[in-house]
Amino acid sequence: MFGGEVGIHTRLKAKNTIVEMDGDEMTRVIWALVKSELLEPFVDLKLERYDLHVLSRDRTDDAITVQAAEAIRKHGVGVKCATITPDAARVDEYKLKKAWASPNATIRALLDGTVFRKPLLVHNVPPTVRSWVKPIVIGRHAYGDIYKSAEMRIPAPGRVDLVYTPAGGGAPQSLVVHEFKSPGIVRGVHNIESSIRSFARACISYALSERTDMWFSAKDTIAKIYHGTFREIFRQETEARRADFQRAGIEYIYMLIDDAVAKVVRSPGGFLWACMNYDGDVMSDMVASGFGSLGLMTSVLVSPDGFYEFEAAHGTVTRHFRKHERGEATSTNSTATIFAWTGAIAKRGELDGTPEITQFARALEAAVIETIESGTMTKDLAGIADPAPAGHVSTQGFIEAVAERLRTKLEARPHMPAVAPR
Numbered sequence: 001m002f003g004g005e006v007g008i009h010t011r012l013k014a015k016n017t018i019v020e021m022d023g024d025e026m027t028r029v030i031w032a033l034v035k036s037e038l039l040e041p042f043v044d045l046k047l048e049r050y051d052l053h054v055l056s057r058d059r060t061d062d063a064i065t066v067q068a069a070e071a072i073r074k075h076g077v078g079v080k081c082a083t084i085t086p087d088a089a090r091v092d093e094y095k096l097k098k099a100w101a102s103p104n105a106t107i108r109a110l111l112d113g114t115v116f117r118k119p120l121l122v123h124n125v126p127p128t129v130r131s132w133v134k135p136i137v138i139g140r141h142a143y144g145d146i147y148k149s150a151e152m153r154i155p156a157p158g159r160v161d162l163v164y165t166p167a168g169g170g171a172p173q174s175l176v177v178h179e180f181k182s183p184g185i186v187r188g189v190h191n192i193e194s195s196i197r198s199f200a201r202a203c204i205s206y207a208l209s210e211r212t213d214m215w216f217s218a219k220d221t222i223a224k225i226y227h228g229t230f231r232e233i234f235r236q237e238t239e240a241r242r243a244d245f246q247r248a249g250i251e252y253i254y255m256l257i258d259d260a261v262a263k264v265v266r267s268p269g270g271f272l273w274a275c276m277n278y279d280g281d282v283m284s285d286m287v288a289s290g291f292g293s294l295g296l297m298t299s300v301l302v303s304p305d306g307f308y309e310f311e312a313a314h315g316t317v318t319r320h321f322r323k324h325e326r327g328e329a330t331s332t333n334s335t336a337t338i339f340a341w342t343g344a345i346a347k348r349g350e351l352d353g354t355p356e357i358t359q360f361a362r363a364l365e366a367a368v369i370e371t372i373e374s375g376t377m378t379k380d381l382a383g384i385a386d387p388a389p390a391g392h393v394s395t396q397g398f399i400e401a402v403a404e405r406l407r408t409k410l411e412a413r414p415h416m417p418a419v420a421p422r
């Protein structure tokens, strides 16, 4: 499809590079279709491609993942396909050298980011939680807490201390954690002030740019130092941007986590909920299923240095891939993957000062939403849509329907010279 399209039907041309990270299984199948049907015919993107297929990671001893993260640091914008995080069964299945780390964790660690998860709302897929009429965005701190902890099994009675030894010498500080009278367990967790501060700042930037209220919740009544530090840093950072919040007409609210959970399910939505790492892990799945389907949940990693990595929130949809491998028809929802691409393309256009590129991304997003709202949808949505559609379309059928609608949309816009000949 590339090249050969001249005359009035010239493709849009992007100015700068997007880092493309291909992945595994069903999402890899979708990835190729999205590129060939929805992007290449319309827009000439500058892509720097990293293949994060599990075998490519294995072949390069996972260096490819680190290179991809470095490329995002260089170019500023990346889009990632879902990837397998290998466990023992996958090591066996793909004959891997070892169970490589989660690519998402590797990339997050290198970009020190905050992950924002946002559900897409379509009129004919009512949220399971009836009060939700606007999106609830989860901003998840992606560093520390239980994800970087030290655990120990305590086999028999004895004392556990928490000890801090200053690097530059000086007296150590210690605290009794517990005097065990019988066997038990213990865990040490940590976080870093600078990381908490960049988490707060990333959430504030997001809330301001989306003009959405911002909540932060923790349990500082119990964890006075640990959670209390998060609360205090959020207070300082929001206080410093108070004028910007006022100008944007948005509010910052702190709540205890249990209070927040109770309020969320009774709220109409329409806010960013900043969550500590574990809360964000749990609450983003709750919010995704509360809104309807994982196939409608988008995800972006925003780093404090201004780098962006877009992805779908779901995994590689292995169950559907098994059917695909057997040559059976699949009906996998490509919406979140398409929105990962449009997020990256729109951001590229914004950073490059090329509004026509951003407009193309918005037109593609509108084509996806309108396709679903017109009743053409994959099986995951067909089961919960109201009114129920006559049937559902295949993975490819959905993408083709979006392409058709996009073409019509772009043809109707003479100022967008993005329509390639059929």
Ligand code: NAP
Binding pocket: 081, 082, 083, 084, 085, 086, 104, 294, 295, 311, 312, 313, 314, 315, 316, 317, 318, 319, 320, 331, 332, 333, 334, 380
């Ligand atoms: P998953 O791929 O998210 O799929 C779980 C189930 O959710 C699917 O079986 C399907 O349900 C439904 N689903 C998810 N996405 C869908 C879509 N786009 N359209 C329709 N239905 C969808 O999670 P998983 O099966 O637990 O994990 C599979 C692999 O993905 C694992 O190897 C894991 O490591 C990896 N993973 C990667 C990422 C990432 O790269 N960001 C995230 C999570 C998991 P039905 O079967 O009921 O149709």
Ligand code: MG
Binding pocket: 281, 282, 284, 285
């Ligand atoms: Mg989770």
